[in-house]
Amino acid sequence: MAVTTTVASAPEASDKPQVNWILLVIAAWLIPGAGHLLLKKTGRAALLFASVVLMFLFGLFMRGMMFTPEKGVDYLTSLINYGGFLCDFAAGGLYLLSAMFGYSQPDVPGAVHDYGAKFLVTAGLLNILAMVDTWEIATGKKD
């Protein structure tokens, strides 16, 4: 009786190009869509870049408040300050550039300023989604 063994599946795993997902996620954080661009997903990269950058720029043009990590008068205010800062910071290079050029808008009443602050925060949150998507593509969980 002939005994058959299958060992052909082992080399398939090494056929896929190894990518360093940490560097890709850092690139995606610094420049929205850069992770997708490096993974050769050009169309998605362009749309992500346009969406996140435009949302952040509209936030700046509406003079939205940039959150700072500081303790508030109560627990909820502290939570909003720290959470808002993390979301702003998630916009990556956009946040760093605006901080470098001295953008500091105080919290003033007004619907437009309020929308601006939400646009800045949401740009960071959308960039987090883009970073997670980059990680999923880089690790082969998604095409």
Next chain:
Amino acid sequence: MPKINLSHFEAAFLFALFASVVLGITTKKNNKDRLNYGAYCFGCFMLALFGIGWAMKLGHG
């Protein structure tokens, strides 16, 4: 730096548009589903915008 004054509708429309594009791209696995889900999210944003807007107007008297 330019300063812009958008109306509530313009700001909410832009917010919905950008958020829908990113949600569509990042949550689905093929282009057809991405387009469908992006359009669905945008529709939901618009529905909520007009629905809540009218609810506030009618509730306010």
